[in-house]
Amino acid sequence: MQMVIGRGTFYSYVRAAKQVLADNWAGHFTKPSSSLYPHQWNWDSGFIAIGYAHYNAQRAKTEIRSLFQGQWENGMLPHIVFDTQSLGHYFPEPDFWQTPDGRPTSGITMPPLHATACLHIYDASRNKNDAMDFLEEMFPRLLASHRYFYSCRDPNHEGLAYIRHPWESGMDNSPAWDEPLQIIAVDKNQLPAYQRKDLEHGVSREQRPTDEDYDRFVYLIDLFRKLKYEEKKIYRECPFLVQDILLNSILCKANLDLLQIASLLGKDTIQIEQWHAATSASIRDKLWCPRCQKFESFDLIANSHIHTATASSFMPLYAKAATKDQAALIYRKINSVSFCALRQGNCFTVPNYDMTRKDYSASNYWRGPVWININWMISQGLRSYGYKEKADSMNSDMIQLPVRFGFHEYFDSRTGRGYGSDNFSWTAALFLDLVYDFYERQGTGRIGRGQQRKLNQTHILNKGQPSGQIEQGELGQLVLSSIKELQSQFYNPIRGVVDYGNLRDSSQYRRYRDLVKELITFDLTALREEARKKAFWINIYNAIIIQGIIELNIRRSVREIKDFFGTVAYLIGGLVFTPEQMEHGILRANRRPPYKLLPLFVIRDARRRYSLADVDPRIHFALVCGSRSCAPIRFYEPGQIDQQLDIAADNFINSSEVIILPEKNKILLSEIFKWYQRDFGGKRNTLNFILKYRVKDDAWYYLKKNIDRIKVEYLYYDWNLNR
Numbered sequence: 001m002q003m004v005i006g007r008g009t010f011y012s013y014v015r016a017a018k019q020v021l022a023d024n025w026a027g028h029f030t031k032p033s034s035s036l037y038p039h040q041w042n043w044d045s046g047f048i049a050i051g052y053a054h055y056n057a058q059r060a061k062t063e064i065r066s067l068f069q070g071q072w073e074n075g076m077l078p079h080i081v082f083d084t085q086s087l088g089h090y091f092p093e094p095d096f097w098q099t100p101d102g103r104p105t106s107g108i109t110m111p112p113l114h115a116t117a118c119l120h121i122y123d124a125s126r127n128k129n130d131a132m133d134f135l136e137e138m139f140p141r142l143l144a145s146h147r148y149f150y151s152c153r154d155p156n157h158e159g160l161a162y163i164r165h166p167w168e169s170g171m172d173n174s175p176a177w178d179e180p181l182q183i184i185a186v187d188k189n190q191l192p193a194y195q196r197k198d199l200e201h202g203v204s205r206e207q208r209p210t211d212e213d214y215d216r217f218v219y220l221i222d223l224f225r226k227l228k229y230e231e232k233k234i235y236r237e238c239p240f241l242v243q244d245i246l247l248n249s250i251l252c253k254a255n256l257d258l259l260q261i262a263s264l265l266g267k268d269t270i271q272i273e274q275w276h277a278a279t280s281a282s283i284r285d286k287l288w289c290p291r292c293q294k295f296e297s298f299d300l301i302a303n304s305h306i307h308t309a310t311a312s313s314f315m316p317l318y319a320k321a322a323t324k325d326q327a328a329l330i331y332r333k334i335n336s337v338s339f340c341a342l343r344q345g346n347c348f349t350v351p352n353y354d355m356t357r358k359d360y361s362a363s364n365y366w367r368g369p370v371w372i373n374i375n376w377m378i379s380q381g382l383r384s385y386g387y388k389e390k391a392d393s394m395n396s397d398m399i400q401l402p403v404r405f406g407f408h409e410y411f412d413s414r415t416g417r418g419y420g421s422d423n424f425s426w427t428a429a430l431f432l433d434l435v436y437d438f439y440e441r442q443g444t445g446r447i448g449r450g451q452q453r454k455l456n457q458t459h460i461l462n463k464g465q466p467s468g469q470i471e472q473g474e475l476g477q478l479v480l481s482s483i484k485e486l487q488s489q490f491y492n493p494i495r496g497v498v499d500y501g502n503l504r505d506s507s508q509y510r511r512y513r514d515l516v517k518e519l520i521t522f523d524l525t526a527l528r529e530e531a532r533k534k535a536f537w538i539n540i541y542n543a544i545i546i547q548g549i550i551e552l553n554i555r556r557s558v559r560e561i562k563d564f565f566g567t568v569a570y571l572i573g574g575l576v577f578t579p580e581q582m583e584h585g586i587l588r589a590n591r592r593p594p595y596k597l598l599p600l601f602v603i604r605d606a607r608r609r610y611s612l613a614d615v616d617p618r619i620h621f622a623l624v625c626g627s628r629s630c631a632p633i634r635f636y637e638p639g640q641i642d643q644q645l646d647i648a649a650d651n652f653i654n655s656s657e658v659i660i661l662p663e664k665n666k667i668l669l670s671e672i673f674k675w676y677q678r679d680f681g682g683k684r685n686t687l688n689f690i691l692k693y694r695v696k697d698d699a700w701y702y703l704k705k706n707i708d709r710i711k712v713e714y715l716y717y718d719w720n721l722n723r
């Protein structure tokens with residue numbers, strides 16, 4: 001399958017994301033969202049600066065500097081720095097917090113993402129001198145903010161900081177806090193009067209914390225201000241003290257980034273190394289619950305782990321603190337139906353809370369929906385432990401969700417629908433980070449500046465002298481067996497990656513290369529039945545892509561080569577076949593490619609007689625392109641090809657490439673269904689095709705009933721090669 005890069009389309013989303021940040025820009029910082037959150041939030045600013053770093057270094061720096069204006073004497077970076085120009089629309093504001101020196105900030109902190117953000121700013125910067133000056137300026141403040149956690153929030157020197165308010169975790173109403181908060185019996189008469197403002201901005205009550213939650217949130221703040229924010233007293237009296245897995249994992253990763261900053265600046269690193277060693281060891285040991293085989297936060301009041309099932313427990317991957325064995329166990333959880341498994345279909349990965357639990361909520365804030373910032377970190381963690389396919393699939397969802405449903409605060413893991421505030425800054429910023437990173441990893445440089453290698457002419461990959469020693473009758477079968485062997489040895493179906501390094505040097509690959517040379521004299525008429533032809537060409541197509549990647553020394557993606565699919569080729573039976581010609585000329589019965597005016601084989605083209613008689617649209621789900629939505633590499637057997645293609649279609653149609661939204665009378669489809677609409681028999685038959693494979697749930701019945709009136713929308717489709 002040829003990947004068509006929707007750069008043009010994509011640009012418009014990049015512009016839209018930048019517009020969200022521009023609209024939320026408040027002069028010296030960026031509001032998380034213009035209505036619900038009108039001030040500067042601590043970790044939001046970290047994420048936001050990471051987005052800016054790619055295209056506006058100045059703004060990224062201003063964002064961070066502005067936040068640090070609110071830093072306390074003891075090093076604490078408050079969770080909110082208030083914009084005194086826009087008071088009155090949020091609760092609680094400075095009048096309620098009553099900070100010791102009257103600073104317009106809150107009196108609690110948040111996960112320290114800022115060393116990480118500063119390092120991003122440095123990495124993305126084109127002017128490294130300026131960037132070094134910025135690091136020099138920030139270093140003492142970053143150091144102080146980390147020291148705060150170790151000197152004020154870790155009284156027993158365990159390397160783990162405690163949080164003393166759920167908001168400090170960033171996951172305000174996470175199910176993890178249900179139990180620890182239970183013990184706080186709030187006496188309404190003692191509670192200071194307050195009025196919630198979060199329900200005044202059009203976000204429905206079901207998506208927000210309950211009033212009981214809020215009473216406890218307020219109770220804790222009231223306690224802190226009564227104790228004049230003296231940490232030792234708070235530690236003694238506060239009924240909520242938790243060594244949160246999320247905050248400590250972010251701290252652990254930020255220590256690693258701070259270490260890098262210190263090294264760049266030539267500063268002493270010993271202290272940071274000690275912090276890092278202590279935190280990563282304690283995450284690994286104390287926060288690991290051996291009985292449950294997962295990481296869990298630790299409740300210092302109850303003196304026990306908090307048994308729950310939120311996405312926080314995957315964060316030690318991001319911290320790089322988990323052992324390999326722990327990582328493997330985490331992976332099993334992430335990639336299960338609880339958190340939306342690969343190719344499970346009908347879900348976006350990963351939701352913030354186990355979807356199979358009774359109290360999972362599709363729309364309530366931190367009690368179920370997908371959050372881009374959490375997933376952005378988990379996906380990096382997965383990648384660093386080698387779980388690339390899952391990481392790619394998460395990135396794909398993080399890009400698809402805002403493209404499909406808008407730059408929302410959080411998303412429904414089943415339907416993708418956006419909730420909370422719209423035009424949410426970190427969703428836009430991290431979308432930009434992922435998109436820039438994607439293009440950079442593709443080796444095409446910054447967006448809009450292609451740096452592709454161009455091959456001057458058709459690049460025949462099986463050039464050479466055939467030995468002629470193999471019986472014609474056996475050749476086809478031998479080549480296919482060789483492909484099958486390569487796939488079974490070097491393709492990891494769990495991770496979805498091809499081990500190109502070992503494949504390149506293997507005896508199996510040498511044998512394959514020798515065998516494909518024999519194809520030069522192969523008698524194509526030997527492939528008589530359609531099933532045989534189909535299996536042969538699908539397998540050959542998938543194999544030539546692998547060989548092309550190896551021979552052309554492609555590092556990240558076939559897009560490093562201009563027109564890869566139309567330039568690499570095999571000589572088969574004396575005729576040249578590029579992957580493009582295999583796909584459109586042969587497998588699609590010489591139908592016109594979607595982006596060309598004419599079929600590839602003109603009337604007198606000798607290759608035409610080998611075309612399939614008709615198009616089987618299921619082939620679109622069998623040709624390898626490596627995207628989340630593509631079928632995994634699979635070997636197609638002539639005798640079973642029908643069932644195998646059914647499985648490929650079934651996987652695709654029950655994935656998030658097909659989303660039915662009954663409430664909007666809309667169906668969202670991968671662009672494949674647009675480009676190849678004719679192969680599916682036109683618009684209506686495309687929907688019938690979908691009905692044939694789709695699981696029969698409520699959405700299926702809706703589609704069936706409304707097939708003639710449902711609105712069809714197509715979505716950007718594009719993704720990376722599996723490697």
Ligand code: GLC
Binds near residue numbers: 042169
């Ligand atoms: C909510 C979120 C928190 C975020 C803040 C501003 O309070 O729970 O994580 O920082 O909104 O976006």
